[in-house]
Amino acid sequence: MNRMKKGLSNASASVLAILAGLLAGFVILLISNPANAFQGLVTILKGGWNNGMKGMGQVLYFATPIIMTGLSVGFAFKTGMFNIGAAGQLMIGGFVSVYVGMTWTFLPGHLHWIVALLMGMLAGMVWGMIVGLFKALLNVNEVITSIMLNYVGMYLVNFSIKNSHLYDPLKNQTADVAASAIIPKGGLDELFYVTKGRLKDASSVNAGIFIAIGFAILIYIILTRTTFGYELKACGLNRHASRYAGISEKRAIISAMAIAGGLAGVAGALMYLAPSRGMHIHVEEVLAAQGFNGIAVALLGLSNPIGIIFTGLFVAHITEGGRHLQSLKYMKEIIEVIIGMIIYFSAFSLLVRDFLAGRARRRADSARDASAPIPEEAKE
């Protein structure tokens, strides 16, 4: 009960930030083109709905990787570390799963994509674990190693693709994975489509969204219901106290970064184990944006795995809305500005919430002092 209450009050802080961010976005729309501003705001809020059920499917599709990177960043936050390296872990994980998806065709059909996904996760874990090892054993700040490994990962993946049979030089990207390695649709394409004449135009959404939600629940259970998760959180809150309590800080750091890396690796796998119309790894010198959007998703979700599901969906929703702004003569980049504003305001809204909670508590205290001489609840 108490946990739920706290969760709700945290959610209200995020909602407050979202409203403030949207208001700021509306002001920008007003300044750049007053005539369409209201219509523009409606378009942003409608998000995927601008394109009916197909659009909503696309929201789920684009939410999948950012929920995973959000979990990755959020999990590291809970352990007191800043994983700015989700982009690199995602690339490495994505590459390995594409490699397995194209070459390990000896696997039985229904197992192939699962193995490819797991290998992607494993690769992400290794990439994340390097950060943990550097921090735990050599005292190297995790932010710096993550940043370095982002670039190393990007160049390594580019190099590996260009020098292997995975490369499709015409499109400058990876070739298609085997049909058995594509993540199944899970019946979602039957739900999320629009009809064009007599044809069904289905969304790209697949079972990946279920996998992402499953991981979120798993991480929630690890953090709240297991000794391991408790130890990790304890290290995040106060590493000196937890060392005093007999928790191995080094082990916590290494395993937390490995898990964070694994989650980002799954994000890559879910992105690139896609049919030929879906996402492929482009050979370009740009870090995966999903890695950095994960930071936004985690911050907005206050690192709570369940919250991250919702914030991931929200970010994907308004991003999808942004695609439809072009017809109103607005640039879609306004969405990123709005998300940035929301995150900026979320830093304040926690404060506002604490302030209100503190005032309410003081008022309750003084009321109690006045009426009842013996306080019944001295718990909190």
Place this chain on the structure above:
Amino acid sequence: MDIIYFIVQQMMFFSIPLLIVALGGMFSERSGVVNIALEGIMVAGAFFSIYFINQVQDRMSGQGLLLLAIAIAAVSGLLFSFLHAYAAITLKSDQTISGTALNMIAPAAAIYLARTTLPNGVQQIQFINTFRIEKVPVLGDIPVLGPLLFQNSYITTYLGLLILAVSAFVLYKTRFGLRLRACGEHPQAADSVGINVYKMRYAGVLISGALAGLGGLVYVIPTSTNFNATVSGYGFLALAVLIFGQWKPLRIFIAAFFFGLMKTIASSYSGIPFLQDLGIPSDIYKMIPFIATMVVLAFTSRRSQAPKASGVPYDKGAR
């Protein structure tokens, strides 16, 4: 010998922006505020100054224009960093959160503004590079040193070295520097002797904003002819240089030039016959700066000398 001159000249283009931005980060962190927003502030500084160059370059050119752009870059960086300072210091919010927010806002806003205001709705802002100095008079003719430092250079190179000298002096030899460092190490103690911690931290963040904004311009000018709303992660690299440099001006200088040298080898190895002959693919070369930094850090980070109170909001009420 020509190859060495070439390497050093190239190295300046990579090292100087890193040096300037990392020194900026140093002021912020030594005052006790982690500034992860360096990347975003660089973008903001580069955007406004290059936008300015783009608008007036029909009427102006050369060093005068560059100096004006430098001022605009620094001022816009300073103003943008105010957002971070306000959230981190006055509102005591999580410094990672507001930093990340600024990093998101800057490039998106730069593209939005460029596409909304420039003709044809393009996001790249073009500029004509009239700023390169072929040879500095007199100094450029000195043997060895002339070609190394005073030929094919930019005024920003000397500005960067000047900023290094001034930063080291300010940090270690002035009352302001001592107070700034005190606020980053033990703000309660600083407060108890009458130093206004909030003011000092504002100063630290705003200086870092001005330097990061300037660094954004310094990065773009020699390496490109347009600004495409990105500084290619240089803000994050500067953060790495700052940590690598152990929050100390001279070590930051060494770290920035080490990284710059590695980056030069990675980007212009094809112009260096010895490296060209090795036949190593370009992607491997491009990894070198990052791997080399990690290796060096692995050996040097056992005793980290981060400012003790860096990242912790100062609350006057908490003792």
